[in-house]
Amino acid sequence: xxxxxxxxxxxxxxxxxxxxxxxxxxxxxxxxxxxxxxxxxxxxxxxxxxxxxxxxxxxxxxxxxxxxxxxxxxxxxxxxxxxxxxxxxxxxxxxxxxxxxxxxxxxxxxxxxxxxxxxxxxxxxxxxxxxxxxxxxxxxxxxxxxxxxxxxxxxxxx
Amino acid sequence: xxxxxxxxxxxxxxxxxxxxxxxxxxxxxxxxxxxxxxxxxxxxxxxxxxxxxxxxxxxxxxxxxxxxxxxxxxxxxxxxxxxxxxxxxxxxxxxxxxxxxxxxxxxxxxxxxxxxxxxxxxxxxxxxxxxxxxxxxxxxxxxxxxxxxxxxxxxxxxxxxxxxxxxxxxxxxxxxxxxxxxxxxxxxxxxxxxxxxxxxxxxxxxxxxxxxxxxxxxxxxxxxxxxxxxxxxxxxxxxxxxxxxxxxxxxxxxxxxxxxxxxxxxxxxxxxxxxxxxxxxxxxxxxxxxxxxxxxxxxxxxxxxxxxxxxxxx
Numbered sequence: 263x264x265x266x267x268x269x270x271x272x273x274x275x276x277x278x279x280x281x282x283x284x285x286x287x288x289x290x291x292x293x294x295x296x297x298x299x300x301x302x303x304x305x306x307x308x309x310x311x312x313x314x315x316x317x318x319x320x321x322x323x324x325x326x327x328x329x330x331x332x333x334x335x336x337x338x339x340x341x342x343x344x345x346x347x348x349x350x351x352x353x354x355x356x357x358x359x360x361x362x363x364x365x366x367x368x369x370x371x372x373x374x375x376x377x378x379x380x381x382x383x384x385x386x387x388x389x390x391x392x393x394x395x396x397x398x399x400x401x402x403x404x405x406x407x408x409x410x411x412x413x414x415x416x417x418x419x420x
Numbered sequence: 421x422x423x424x425x426x427x428x429x430x431x432x433x434x435x436x437x438x439x440x441x442x443x444x445x446x447x448x449x450x451x452x453x454x455x456x457x458x459x460x461x462x463x464x465x466x467x468x469x470x471x472x473x474x475x476x477x478x479x480x481x482x483x484x485x486x487x488x489x490x491x492x493x494x495x496x497x498x499x500x501x502x503x504x505x506x507x508x509x510x511x512x513x514x515x516x517x518x519x520x521x522x523x524x525x526x527x528x529x530x531x532x533x534x535x536x537x538x539x540x541x542x543x544x545x546x547x548x549x550x551x552x553x554x555x556x557x558x559x560x561x562x563x564x565x566x567x568x569x570x571x572x573x574x575x576x577x578x579x580x581x582x583x584x585x586x587x588x589x590x591x592x593x594x595x596x597x598x599x600x601x602x603x604x605x606x607x608x609x610x611x612x613x614x615x616x617x618x619x620x621x622x623x624x625x626x627x628x629x630x631x632x633x634x635x636x637x638x639x640x641x642x643x644x645x646x647x648x649x650x651x652x653x654x655x656x657x658x659x660x661x662x663x664x665x666x667x668x669x670x671x672x673x674x675x676x677x678x679x680x681x682x683x684x685x686x687x688x689x690x691x692x693x694x695x696x697x698x699x700x701x702x703x704x705x706x707x708x709x710x711x712x713x714x715x716x717x718x719x720x721x722x723x724x725x726x727x728x729x730x731x732x733x734x
Contacts, residue, residue, distance in 0.1 A: 273473035276466070304460035306451070309467050314627035315549075317481060317639040320474070344479035344639040 274320070274346070275400045277309040281319035281343070285336050285372065287326030290386040291353035295323055298389035308397060316342040321396065324378075325386075327355035327362045328369040340376045348379040348399060352392055357381045434511050435503055442685075443651030444468040449686055450654070450693045457697035468651070472644050480640030485546040494537045494544070495638075495645035501533035502652045509659045510588050510670065512678040519585040524576055527584070527660055528569060534653050535561050535615065538624065541646070542634035553633030556704055557617065557624035563711035564614030564621070570719035571604035571611065574726040575664050578733055584663050591667035593734075598668060600729050604722040605665040607715050609688070612657050613695055614711070616650065620699035621707055658688035 313319045351372040354360035359370025382395035447468040455462025508523040510516045542554025579590040614621040625633030662684035669680045
């Protein structure tokens, strides 16, 4: 890699701005995402800022199992983001459809509609797991492209 | 030789290179202090620089319905106006680069241009949210500009000059008279928050209501230049306030004066961060109400005080 592209990759890794999009989730994942953005978890350490508009965002953090109603909107918001862009699927529904997998009214997973770079399973995943997922996604930017990673959420104790 | 010196002033010091570096440092100080006030770590020191480089490397999207030329030119206009304003502000001495009788008014006008470009940017984006942000930023302009100008007039009236360097010289000779402008200083700090569109006056870019406000449609390089212009405006606005309200220690060695200048600007940036951490966003009509009912009478009181005091001033 040339010096310029290395500086650019460094900047991309250090400054991911996110946009949060709910594709028909039950709001549990959304509450965890919002919790991860509070001062307690201090996402600004990693340069992460929440942006209101897709034009400013680098990473789309999606929750929900993509209902058929919202499918077009999800695709449109993804297309409104400038390149390079990444998608993180948060929660079991966003990863695979979860308990709604195979229902007539959902598409069962974000990756059926738009390309997903990282999956954070859990119902809902803890804020730590979401942060871990986003930071691991950024780690892959430095390395040569590999298949998407799957982070392991903190499993509830039986 | 003259051309080289002029180019050095425009491009390096106190022009583009110095202002952009200092702007990024000021943004870092602002964000770090804000984080510390919230009892968290905050961003690393290179964060504003990383944001800027990342935005430079991103795709730039221009809406099909927008006027592409206006859309592209506006960030550069904002930046040019702010850099030009810096040439009239004393930095390392009680002299400025291009000072003349009346430069205070020129600086005030130049610092209004970024706000007008925000309005035009929002309007040119042809997006509903951006237009809403544009209208709000113009509404806000009419509320904070008058108290800010009144507050800036008071020290000038006391020194009987419209020139920043003559003012600096006058206050160097009579440093105690600086204290007469304390009320105006407070008014100007609050009004500056409105000019920089920061909390509690960040109504034009209220992300919870109108997505990204004026900059909703801006992305990539154009957004990077706009953000840089705002950082520079923060520095130049703080430098103007420092020159007008805190004109002490200007007779020292130039290096010391320069260090003092940096310290004054960073002190004002820290005050802004404190205000940002203390207050929540107001609604637009609350903001206009506050500016006309509280800031404006305070600024008028300062002017009255100044008129009375100028009878006994040397």
